[in-house]
Amino acid sequence: MLEQAKKTAVNVVIVERRIDEGDTRTAGDNGAGAVVSFTGVVRDNNEDRFVEAIVYECHESLVKAETQRIVAEVAGRHSVRSVSIVYRMGRVEVGAASLLVKITGAHRAGAFAAAGEIVDLIKARVPIWKHELYSDGTSTWL
Amino acid sequence: MQVQLLFFARLREVFGASRVTLDVSDVDTVGHLARRLADHKPEIASVPLRFAVNDEFVDENRPLRDGDTIAVVHPVSGG
Numbered sequence A: 001m002l003e004q005a006k007k008t009a010v011n012v013v014i015v016e017r018r019i020d021e022g023d024t025r026t027a028g029d030n031g032a033g034a035v036v037s038f039t040g041v042v043r044d045n046n047e048d049r050f051v052e053a054i055v056y057e058c059h060e061s062l063v064k065a066e067t068q069r070i071v072a073e074v075a076g077r078h079s080v081r082s083v084s085i086v087y088r089m090g091r092v093e094v095g096a097a098s099l100l101v102k103i104t105g106a107h108r109a110g111a112f113a114a115a116g117e118i119v120d121l122i123k124a125r126v127p128i129w130k131h132e133l134y135s136d137g138t139s140t141w142l
Numbered sequence B: 001m002q003v004q005l006l007f008f009a010r011l012r013e014v015f016g017a018s019r020v021t022l023d024v025s026d027v028d029t030v031g032h033l034a035r036r037l038a039d040h041k042p043e044i045a046s047v048p049l050r051f052a053v054n055d056e057f058v059d060e061n062r063p064l065r066d067g068d069t070i071a072v073v074h075p076v077s078g079g
Helices: A060-075 A108-125 B009-015 B030-040
Strands: A009-015 A034-041 A049-058 A082-088 A090-093 A097-105 A128-134 A139-141 B002-006 B019-023 B050-053 B056-058 B069-073
Touching (some): A009 A060, A034 A108, A049 A082, A060 A108, A082 A108, A128 B009, A139 B009, B030 B050, B030 B069
Antiparallel strands (some): A049 A090, A049 A128, A082 A097, A128 A139, B002 B019, B050 B069
16 A cells, blocks of 8 residues: 555654744655644642643753654554654743643544554653652642 | 662651762672661661662662662652
8 A cells, every 4th residue: 555655754852942833844745645633731629739830851862862762653553644742851830731632544544543552652751851840839740 | 899779759758878988798689688777777778769779770680880879769649
């Protein structure tokens, strides 16, 4: 099949500023019939506490390597053409994005399935830690 | 034999540094190193640690080698 012959294009970026739509690279692929994106956003509460912001910290090279491994695993199960992932480090305010995953595929089924699995595996395996800051001035590492 | 350990987030605060050079002449494997760290900081004894060398997770039987840079990775919680 033409779509399976093409290797999945993978792009992993770590930024310390607001995530921009242009951080993903999905343009210029006329074989993609579906684009699925997931945005992880800092919410204003966690376990009955009011959250003001989260400070994200990671092991950068390990984040990139482990993300590449995750994408390779998932791309082996679903037909996807490209995977673009943006992580934001540093202080992220409530309502702002800390993660953007964008996937293109020839068809929506593969793209939806891959998006869900990739986000689940990122949460489970990628070494990113969160220092949650509360509105009462306290904080905790998650 | 010396290795470098990398600590992040809460572990960085527990160990008071993000990067530590350690003489491990009497430590043979990653698992042995984990037990040594727990002896040194009992508050992390119950934390399930993972270790990564050259950006790849390794198991506890992996022998330590002079010059290794070893990331000490503790669990990430929350969604």
